[in-house]
Amino acid sequence: xxxxxxxxxxxxxxxxxxxxxxxxxxxxxxxxxxxxxxxxxxxxxxxxxxxxxxxxxxxxxxxxxxxxxxxxxxxxxxxxxxxxxxxxxxxxxxxxxxxxxxxxxxxxxxxxxxxxxxxxxxxxxxxxxxxxxxxxxxxxxxxxxxxxxxxxxxxxxxxxxxxxxxxxxxxxxxxxxxxxxxxxxxxxxxxxxxxxxxxxxxxxxxxxxxxxxxxxxxxxxxxxxxxxxxxxxxxxxx
Numbered sequence: 001x002x003x004x005x006x007x008x009x010x011x012x013x014x015x016x017x018x019x020x021x022x023x024x025x026x027x028x029x030x031x032x033x034x035x036x037x038x039x040x041x042x043x044x045x046x047x048x049x050x051x052x053x054x055x056x057x058x059x060x061x062x063x064x065x066x067x068x069x070x071x072x073x074x075x076x077x078x079x080x081x082x083x084x085x086x087x088x089x090x091x092x093x094x095x096x097x098x099x100x101x102x103x104x105x106x107x108x109x110x111x112x113x114x115x116x117x118x119x120x121x122x123x124x125x126x127x128x129x130x131x132x133x134x135x136x137x138x139x140x141x142x143x144x145x146x147x148x149x150x151x152x153x154x155x156x157x158x159x160x161x162x163x164x165x166x167x168x169x170x171x172x173x174x175x176x177x178x179x180x181x182x183x184x185x186x187x188x189x190x191x192x193x194x195x196x197x198x199x200x201x202x203x204x205x206x207x208x209x210x211x212x213x214x215x216x217x218x219x220x221x222x223x224x225x226x227x228x229x230x231x232x233x234x235x236x237x238x
Contacts, residue, residue: 008149010175010191010213011057012184013049015066015074016042017207027103033068045208046074050081052210053176058082061174062148063090064141066098066183074208075178097141098179104128121196131182131199138186149173181205188213188234192226203237 016037019025025035037043050058058079065075072094079089104127115123124130152173177187181204189199191213205211211233216222222230 007215007218008173008175009057009218010177011053012177012179012187012211012213013053013074013078014181014184014205014207014209015068015070015178016045016077018042018070020070021207027108032100032103035068035070037070037073042070042073042207043077046077047081049074049208049210050078050083053078053082055083057174058084058090058176061090061176062145062152063092064098064145064175064177064179065092065094066100066179067094067096068100068180071098071178071180078178078208095141095144097137097144098177098183100180101125101131101134101182102128119196120200131186134182135186135189138183139190142187142190145175149175184211185234188224188231192224192229192231194224194226198224201237203235205233205235209233209235 018035018037020027020032020035022038024038037046063075065071075092079092084090102125104125106126106128108125111123111125121131121135124133177184179187184205185199185202188194188202188211211231212219213229213231215228216225216230219230219232222232223234223236224231
């Protein structure tokens with residue numbers, strides 16, 4: 001049962017080590033959404049993330065996932081690692097807005113110098129997306145997520161989830177999102193109102209890294225803050 005004095009946290013997890021990360025396939029070799037994780041390393045990473053997050057956190061959390069194969073596999077193993085089985089695991093909402101950036105028809109590696117020159121946030125892949133494009137759909141997802149939080153909060157406590165409530169201690173609905181590195185960075189940018197320069201100072205999280213957004217008093221060494229909120233676990237660009 002949810003506790004009224006519980007403060008909301010959002011945990012974002014990048015998918016486990018995939019065949020793409022291992023260099024076993026390239027973007028042009030197979031559809032991006034079909035690229036699987038590498039076993040057994042990917043399974044171990046996901047299960048360890050589940051153990052770290054814990055069953056207690058996930059039992060009442062809203063759980064979201066990118067529909068790509070590697071994120072769905074990560075989610076399944078993460079829930080097992082947290083102690084769930086098919087009979088008691090939480091409902092997982094797959095949302096296409098959490099999908100990987102569209103790399104288009106070009107080679108992403110060959111475009112890295114141009115991305116650095118034009119800016120990591122602004123550069124649009126040949127025939128694909130820019131981080132700015134991903135920011136737009138991530139913002140849309142966040143709005144939907146907050147509306148769902150509002151419905152759940154009202155359902156349990158009859159408390160409307162307006163901005164005053166979000167920034168108070170009354171919201172206690174935790175969230176888990178398993179998605180892709182660039183989408184995590186866009187989500188943090190949107191939630192904490194980061195500048196483009198701050199976005200560009202971040203880098204892709206490691207596989208199954210856990211990024212936590214929580215009230216500032218719960219974050220020992222925040223990397224970014226906004227109002228009552230702070231984030232930790234981000235990978236910073238060297």
